[in-house]
Amino acid sequence: MRxxxxxxxxxxxxxxxxxxxxxxxxxxxxxxxxSVKQMVGPAAAHHDVVTAKAEARSGxxxxxxxxxxx
Numbered sequence: 001m002r003x004x005x006x007x008x009x010x011x012x013x014x015x016x017x018x019x020x021x022x023x024x025x026x027x028x029x030x031x032x033x034x035s036v037k038q039m040v041g042p043a044a045a046h047h048d049v050v051t052a053k054a055e056a057r058s059g060x061x062x063x064x065x066x067x068x069x070x
Contacts, residue, residue: 003009
C-alpha cells in the first residue's frame with residue numbers, strides 16, 4: 001500500500017471520500033425519502049394540530065410571545 005510506504009495520500013483520500021459521500025447522499029439516501037416521509041408525515045401533522053389548538057387556547061398575545069420565546 002502506498003500509505004504504508006510513507007506516501008502522503010491525504011488529499012487523494014479526502015477527495016475520494018468527499019465524492020463518495022456526495023454520491024451516497026444523492027443516490028442511496030434518496031431511496032429512503034418516501035419511507036421517511038410516510039413515517040414522519042402523520043407525526044408532523046399531529047404536532048401541527050396540537051400546536052394550533054394550544055395557541056388558540058392561549059390567546060393572541062401569549063401565542064405571539066410563545067412563538068417569539070420558543
